[in-house]
Amino acid sequence: MQNVVVCVGRHHACGYALKTGKYFHNLMERKDFETWLDNISVTFLSLTDLQKNETLDHLISLSGAVQLRHLSNNLETLLKRDFLKLLPLELSFYLLKWLDPQTLLTCCLVSKQWNKVISACTEVWQTACKNLGWQIDDSVQDALHWKKVYLKAILRMKQLEDHEAFETSSLIGHSARVYALYYKDGLLCTGSDDLSAKLWDVSTGQCVYGIQTHTCAAVKFDEQKLVTGSFDNTVACWEWSSGARTQHFRGHTGAVFSVDYSDELDILVVLQQCKVKSLLHSPGDYILLSADKYEIKIWPIGREINCKCLKTLSVSEDRSICLQPRLHFDGKYIVCSSALGLYQWDFASYDILRVIKTPEVANLALLGFGDVFALLFDNHYLYIMDLRTESLISRWPLPEYRKSKRGSSFLAGEASWLNGLDGHNDTGLVFATSMPDHSIHLVLWKEHG
Numbered sequence: 001m002q003n004v005v006v007c008v009g010r011h012h013a014c015g016y017a018l019k020t021g022k023y024f025h026n027l028m029e030r031k032d033f034e035t036w037l038d039n040i041s042v043t044f045l046s047l048t049d050l051q052k053n054e055t056l057d058h059l060i061s062l063s064g065a066v067q068l069r070h071l072s073n074n075l076e077t078l079l080k081r082d083f084l085k086l087l088p089l090e091l092s093f094y095l096l097k098w099l100d101p102q103t104l105l106t107c108c109l110v111s112k113q114w115n116k117v118i119s120a121c122t123e124v125w126q127t128a129c130k131n132l133g134w135q136i137d138d139s140v141q142d143a144l145h146w147k148k149v150y151l152k153a154i155l156r157m158k159q160l161e162d163h164e165a166f167e168t169s170s171l172i173g174h175s176a177r178v179y180a181l182y183y184k185d186g187l188l189c190t191g192s193d194d195l196s197a198k199l200w201d202v203s204t205g206q207c208v209y210g211i212q213t214h215t216c217a218a219v220k221f222d223e224q225k226l227v228t229g230s231f232d233n234t235v236a237c238w239e240w241s242s243g244a245r246t247q248h249f250r251g252h253t254g255a256v257f258s259v260d261y262s263d264e265l266d267i268l269v270v271l272q273q274c275k276v277k278s279l280l281h282s283p284g285d286y287i288l289l290s291a292d293k294y295e296i297k298i299w300p301i302g303r304e305i306n307c308k309c310l311k312t313l314s315v316s317e318d319r320s321i322c323l324q325p326r327l328h329f330d331g332k333y334i335v336c337s338s339a340l341g342l343y344q345w346d347f348a349s350y351d352i353l354r355v356i357k358t359p360e361v362a363n364l365a366l367l368g369f370g371d372v373f374a375l376l377f378d379n380h381y382l383y384i385m386d387l388r389t390e391s392l393i394s395r396w397p398l399p400e401y402r403k404s405k406r407g408s409s410f411l412a413g414e415a416s417w418l419n420g421l422d423g424h425n426d427t428g429l430v431f432a433t434s435m436p437d438h439s440i441h442l443v444l445w446k447e448h449g
Contacts, residue, residue: 084117093121101128101150119143125150132157133372133388135420149423152448156426159446160384160394166430171200171440173207178434180219180228181411186428189226190440191216197226199240202413202429202442211243217255231255289334291327294319296336298350311350315343328369335374337366342374342385356390367411367431370418375430377410382431382443399441401433409434413444 044055063071084092096104096118104124108115118124125146126136132153140146159165171190180191187208191197197216199209211226214236218229225246226238233254237247288299295314315321315338328335333353334345341357341364356374358364364383368375374385377398384394401410413429431443 082111082113084114089117089120092117093123096121096124097127099124101125101154104128119147122146129153133386133420135422135425137422152423153421155448156421163394163396165394165426165446166382166396166443167446169205169442169444170435171205171207171442173198173210174438176438178438178440179409180216181409181432181434181440182219182221183411183413183429183432184221187221188429188432188440188442189219189221190434191219191228192438193231194438197228197238199226200440202444209240211238211240213238213245229255289327289329291323291325291336293322293325296323296327296334313345313350315340324363324365326366328366333369335366335369337364337376339363342366342369342376354390356385356387358385358392361392368415368418370415370420372420373418375412375418377431396443398431398433398443399435401435401441 044052047055060068060071083095087095099107101124104118108118120143122141122143125143126138128150129146130136132150134149134153156165171188174190174192174194174196176192176194178190178192180189180197182189183202186202188200188202189197190200191213193215195212195214197211197213197219198207199221200206201208213226213228213230214234215231216228217231220227221240224240226240228236228238230236233250233252235249235252236245238245290297290299294316295312297309298311298313299309313334315323321338321340324337326337329347332347334347336343339362341355343355344353345351346353361378361381361383364376364378366374366376367382370387372387374387376383376385380398382396382398383392385391386393410431410433412431414425414427417425426445427447429442429444433441435441
């Protein structure tokens with residue numbers, strides 16, 4: 001028994017000694033391997049790029065299945081690092097600002113993480129919208145909102161370039177010539193020789209009110225009443241709800257066409273409050289502009305009975321260039337169309353700021369002028385001009401509308417989009433004109449897809 005215990009003890013001691021010896025042997029091998037690896041790393045780093053590539057090719061050729069699988073699993077981690085995950089959000093936003101919007105939209109398809117980070121970059125999408133001429137409300141900091149606005153903007157701009165941004169409709173209800181048109185807040189008023197005036201909801205095409213009047217050469221309205229100027233040389237005020245004539249003004253010796261036109265001299269008159277300061281006027285002064293075929297005159301509105309003209313503007317001293325009978329004046333700038341193109345004057349200095357020529361189309365009439373866009377037309381088309389590039393970016397065909405030297409037989413609709421689209425103001429009426437068949441032809445913004 002004693003001999004057995006001694007043998008067992010010796011056996012355990014021998015096993016422990018073997019394991020310990022193997023451990024120290026492996027430890028020495030590991031140190032030798034690490035020393036060898038350090039030496040070969042130093043040698044590898046001293047090689048040229050071509051020599052490094054040849055070395056890697058040789059090692060790969062010597063590798064078996066286990067080594068190749070290991071290489072495949074680790075290459076994706078080494079080579080395809082997601083910098084949007086690794087970088088702080090502020091640095092990611094900084095890098096994204098250097099990409100164009102179309103590239104950013106493509107990057108959104110890489111992964112959910114990329115889409116989340118890119119969509120959250122407010123400044124990127126606000127800048128993209130501004131570059132398209134869209135108005136930006138800086139108080140809205142929801143980045144996803146601005147990405148949606150940009151997508152809507154890019155669609156609308158493409159529709160404009162493809163001449164597909166508008167649609168048409170007609171208002172039918174008058175039985176004689178429609179001479180007077182007036183638009184405000186989604187409602188269009190029409191006055192006709194059939195002794196009636198109608199108020200239309202442009203969005204639905206429905207007639208809201210229809211009342212019996214005299215022949216209408218001019219109309220203006222609000223929610224309760226209608227004011228008409230007539231070919232019977234009178235002005236009248238009517239109540240929409242009852243159709244009753246509440247006031248009647250007599251005294252003119254000719255037809256009352258509108259407050260914007262003189263029947264005798266065919267002179268356009270515009271009244272506006274001044275917004276800039278010069279030697280001749282101050283902010284808040286009311287200024288009267290009148291224009292004939294060749295020149296624009298600027299008058300002060302004061303208490304003097306015999307006012308003196310402050311300034312006369314013209315585009316040619318020899319009267320060789322005619323002005324179109326429509327003016328734009330916002331208190332800062334005067335804009336008028338001519339046979340050569342659009343002329344823009346600075347109201348503070350009366351200097352010509354720029355002349356926008358349209359060599360491809362001549363004699364365009366001005367309908368509206370803003371910070372970003374201008375609306376023009378001729379006998380065949382309605383045009384949109386991008387004022388930043390001074391180029392016509394869209395057109396829309398017009399029918400053979402009824403032409404008149406006097407009166408408002410055509411007019412522009414909503415005007416806020418001329419200062420820049422914002423995703424909400426490109427709706428409703430763009431242009432309206434009366435037709436020879438007594439209908440009203442409407443050009444409307446097409447709804448967003």
